[in-house]
Amino acid sequence: MSRLISLSLAVLMYLSLTGCSALTNSSDTYWQAPPMAIPLQPTLELEAQLVRIDQILAKPDLNDDIRAQLYFRRGLVYDNLGLRDIARVDYEASLNLMPAQPEVYNQLGVYFTQSGEYDMAYQAFSSALELDQSHDFALRNRGIAFYYGKRYQLAEKDLLSHYENNPNDPYRILWLYLNEMESQPEQAKANLESRYQAAKKEGWGWYMVEIYRQKQSDDAIIKGLISTAPDNRALAERLCEAYFYLGKRYLHEGKTQAAFDLFKLAMAANVQDFVEHRYALLELEGILQTQMNQANAHETAK
Template sequence: MALFAKRCKYVAIAMAVMLAGCSTSTYSSWEQPLIAVPLQPTIQQQIQLARIDQLLGRSDLNDETRSQIYYERGLLHDGIGLRDLARLDFNQSLSLYPAQPDIFNILGVYFTQSAHFDAAYEAFDSALELDVSHPFAQRNRGIALYYGGRFDLAKQDLLAHYQQDPNDPYRAIWLYMVELESEPDKAKQSLQNRFDRAEREDWGWNIAGMLLGGESEQQLLDGIVTNSETNEQMAERLTESYFYMAKRYQHNNQYAEAVQLYKLALAGNVYEFVEHRFATLELNRLLASLQGEEDTIGGVGDEL
């Protein structure tokens, strides 16, 4: 009977996750959750892509110039969500001019998204060897180490990255995410201490405040509606907020809520934000974990 009850529990969780069904939490009872108009490729981006395609057809370009053009087209493809095309462009650029830390950095992010962590570490190491002061490679390596389960090394990277700018809320938040895994008893107090010391001029500190319980999710989202000056800004802030809200629900084993929020983090098409980049990875890992638990229970039941 106990095994049957446990099996039913996981079936219920899996169904809730897959169908994003009803929940008792405040936000998930909304019939229409708050979303911005999803971002679309701009006319300027499309014109730039057309011009670059024309440039690449020329035969008088040297390798360095052609490499730069491939890189710029890769950034454009990445910005509108065409990541496979972007990866091809970045690889083409590297084949012509290998010493490009920015490309190694973004390829490392792509490897992290696809859970190829060893390749990600190598890419970030290459970026830092070429430019030890690269503004994002150390952070992104720390995030890759976090997703790869190497929490102590992840903390080293993310702590060093935080110390370079203690007033950046996202540095503090990612460090908090790692500390939740490595030092769960101290993580919240550490974030509170960093919150108290910061100047908190950046909007992202509102997310840190929500994680600390200083304001509710509803207050955070209401503030986005009230203070966003453009649809683009609203989409960006919602992407960030939904992602970190999902992380909190997932940490508390509230899987159906987490899945809904990860989907909402993807809804704005803010492709360049790390929160959008890793929402799909989080969804895939969460669904695979739940499916694995259900398969394990199903196997035991079959043996009985």
């Protein structure tokens, strides 16, 4: 059984015991029923892609390059369906046939980060960047892997370079801020505001930065996201992100149970291809592990 599956089962067991408490927002009111989107479901298009790829892969006369590309494409479909262990098998099969694929190394690195295999994640992202120095996602993802691996100085280097490649991207500002908060929280807040003021602020992603600027209430931010979402998919994506970043802020504020609930909500809409959905489970693991360690220490002290 993989570590990711074991972790999922542990979190699910914890959820069954704790339920979902009311969430306190920054205005000291309560979300008795937090805003939700209808959870996204596998589409007919994804299922049809799997069938087509399986049919082509069954042909005996495919050359290695085409077969490698098909394994990668099928791995992406499995990944989007949340079947990440199966996706990893296809990614590795693709690399065995055609090793020089930076995008495959990038996807494998994300998988390793999710499953807490940080050294393997660093190697995968570094391989992607050796093959393609301009691979911006691999640079960001390696920075995030360093962040979750608590190697904050290395994360700073990658995330700062990623930010400098596009200072008008709110998510680059966010991940750089989250990393800086671990070692220099006061300077991180000043840097966040400075970068916010210098940026051209276009798009709804800036609501996520507002979560940390705290110039608006959490309710106002969530209502703004809801009011501008054109359909359920957009709503699911926006709430996935908002609940993840709110959870990160609440965790820094010491509101552990509220943060735990928010990470659950970030996963609830099944936005499988968003990094916020992917890493919400890591955050849940961190909270769960901390609470288990505290419980064990309490028992030992008796």
